[in-house]
Amino acid sequence: MGPRTESSIIVEASSVSKRFGARPAVDQLSLRVPAGVCYGLLGPNGAGKTTTLRMIYGVTRPDSGTVRVFGIDIGRDPRSVRSRLGVTLQQNVLIEELSPEENLRVFGRYHLIREPELSRRAHELIGFLELGSHAKVPVRQLSGGFQRRLAIALSLMNRPEFLILDEPTTGLDPAVRLALWSRIRDLKAEGTTALLTTHYMDEAQRLCDTVAIISAGKVMDEGAPSDLIAQRLARETVELDCSPSEEPALLNGLSPTPQRLRVGRRLMVYLDDATRLIEHIRKLDQGQRRSLIARPTNLEDVFLALTGTSLEGGV
């Protein structure tokens, strides 16, 4: 392991902006990732997540603002910053003709790791990500789950203090996702700081200590998932299908009028006690049992409220 940084802030981005042509990708964005946390960057497609990550590891230069990683200005000394971090890109970048073992060795050489250390680390990571059964098979023949695990293994070859994961589990089956989450937790337990982007709110809620929800290149809100939920929305959610014209009747008599969110026919109503609403609706429906779901409010609701469909009822 390399020497730990003195400062307890791993990433400090101060009002960074980046535009591509006329389109602002990131707009006056600031964020701080403290050491040892798992930090989630959430946002719809095109919100600026990947651009933000690229500015953090120094391949996209901000038009204005500064990014410091390990206290070092990434624009001034990208090599020494990148020698201490690992990045798993959104798209797996693997050499398909070569085996996982050979891929790891090629990648380790990018960090100037030499034999015998090179092979030692490759074997260690093959074990850690459970690639042993396929270590000598050309990558082309591996399933998506194996390829993704290898992509993550590559970014660990230099034993990074800080790991950046761009959508680590997109497109993977539930078992592989669970396995990867557990590896990320293991790394965190060893003191690795992680910054990840994801579209899966359950993933963010399970893995991340802190999340920032970004939309159109700006941070809309930041905090622990449970805090964000508590601050933004009521504790319980009732989900049901109804048309906009039916809506007033269903909510009639509830005061104050609860917050709600509509996506097509689907209506989400946020309130501290779902029972009252459910009883009210059952009474209205007179025995005809409409399908509805009562559940705890989650990060996805906060995400939709902040980035997507308009929220009615006032936050």
Added chain:
Amino acid sequence: MSLSIPHALSVWRRNAAMYRRTWRLNILPNFFEPVLYLVSIGIGVGAYVSEMDGTPYIAFLAPGLVCVAAMNGASFEVTYNIYVRLVFEKAYDAMLTTPIEPDDVLAGEVIWAVTRACIYGGCFFVVIALAGLAPLPSSLLILPLLPLAGLLFAAIGVAFTVYIKTIDLFSFYFTLFLTPLFLFSDVFFPLKERLSGGWLWVAEVLPLLHPVRVARAAFRAEGAPIHVWDLFYILGASFLLLAWARRGVRRRLTN
């Protein structure tokens, strides 16, 4: 300038690792092409040509074809192969998550293209030496020329590749640039006997002409001041084109 030779060599190692896996498939077409020309033109056409520029035709042809083999080896690498790594395999995006910088990528790729030029040119040289067409030891001077020819065509090709937006443009590069070069660079006939004064000066811009002229001089063990110009051209053009390619690589890999 931010070039780190160890990092550039790690880029070279990546290509070498892949090549070790696929060379049997890759080497054959590049290698056989000049061999086929040598047999068809040298032995076939050569039978009707008593001699050219004072030597049997096949002996006239041989040194130029060694340079063509080097040109082809480097050119395939810096055109199609770099484009595939850049656009389809995204290999450079992965490299840039490590301490590797764009200058290292360019240097590593150029050194690799030079390596392939040496492999192809070297193999071809062995073939003509075994056929008794390479007078020893003077023709051995062609061996240090191979990396220079490789460097020149790596520089030309990479300067083209990093600025184009679609892989389809390579067919222009090969049919409108490399093929005419191959046909009109002293390989098949001495330009100086077929072109008049003014045109002869224009022909000096042709990049393949210079290594071919030096290669033939090596085979004949005769040096002349013009070969200093040839070497100057090779190094100067490589330097200028690489400086230009460097801007393109940075723009392509970072933003």
